[in-house]
Amino acid sequence: MEKSDIINFSALEKELHAALEADRKYQRENDAKFRALHQNVASYEEFRDIVLASHLKPLDKKDIYGAPRKQPWNTVAAELKHESPSHEVVEPQLTEIEPRSTSEFSRDWRRFGGSSYEKYNLLLKLGGKTLQEIFRTEVCFGLLGEFLVILSQCLKSGDEETVIGVLDGLSKTGRFGLNVSLLSQAEQKACEELFNRLGEYYPSNNVSSVMSLEYNEPSGVCEVRHVESDKTDILVKLRALMEKYGSQN
Incomplete structure (x- = not known):
């Protein structure tokens, strides 16, 4: 054998x-x-x-x-x-983790201990759709606040769109409004800071400048229109998420 x-x-x-x-x-x-x-x-x-x-x-x-x-x-x-x-405590390899239920997620989440960076990578690896499916009934008590703190602390350039996807998936879980209302002051502050940083990457004035570039450069109309459309869609989603999470930006 x-x-x-x-x-x-x-x-x-x-x-x-x-x-x-x-x-x-x-x-x-x-x-x-x-x-x-x-x-x-x-x-x-x-x-x-x-x-x-x-x-x-x-x-x-x-x-x-x-x-x-x-x-x-x-x-x-x-x-x-x-x-x-x-x-x-044996820290698992990120590639080995594929939770499909709340119990499996809780088990794997605890195995990372206090490693915020590894937990951040796990959230991004799973993505919004998978997290929405895992927590379709509700996000376990206290986890939503922990997610927001970790995303705020570890957010780095290039991850913005993926993080917005994670926030979107979590916002569609069961009892989401109740979980938001139970955030502590520290967790609410982390949420505010997270949306502030995301807002810096997708400011409203960027959309108008891209539209101006499309009008003045006929040869690049198709390419620029695509970028502007993507940015606008993400900006609309970000504003909707700010409202769901109670972020007062």
């Missing part, structure tokens, strides 16, 4: 456990959202705390004096802090 034919059952078992845990996490947080809505919580912070604390058992939600225990804002970071130092 060749080495490539040997099945790594240990790795398969780990992936299965990760996928099951991702499914349980999604269902748990989804149930917590509905509970919070039915309880008519008084503020967004209270709503978010209920969802973030959904993984705790009832007895864990009180301290030794019986008072409600404050939950950390970033529970994922808190869990990682208590992770065993011997826990080995």
Whole structure:
């Protein structure tokens, strides 16, 4: 038997456990959202705390004096802090990742740990249409804000059109409006900065200058008209996305 034919059952078992845990996490947080809505919580912070604390058992939600225990804002970071130092995280190769469901995506996303650049490349590799299909029900709680922060931090020249495609695909996922309303102030700021940078690449005055060039250069009419049309379409899409994401540019 060749080495490539040997099945790594240990790795398969780990992936299965990760996928099951991702499914349980999604269902748990989804149930917590509905509970919070039915309880008519008084503020967004209270709503978010209920969802973030959904993984705790009832007895864990009180301290030794019986008072409600404050939950950390970033529970994922808190869990990682208590992770065993011997826990080995093997970073996957981007070419190997082809998630087709929320559980598969969550598994692969976690495997990149704190590598924003790798996560950025993953979002661009998948593209808007694939992300829309993966998150057709909804983007998992907290992920939309993380996506926006990473896209804002890592955006580089030449990626603008692909990033707009990613934003467009995410805007067509289930419960998108609710997820936007739950963005933190830091995530909202990252969203603003992202659209500001995209707007710099597709300014309105560029369209008029291209139209002028088309009129004065008859020999290049067909080529210039195509460029102007593409730029205009992207600019229209960008403005529509700014409205969907609540960006006040």
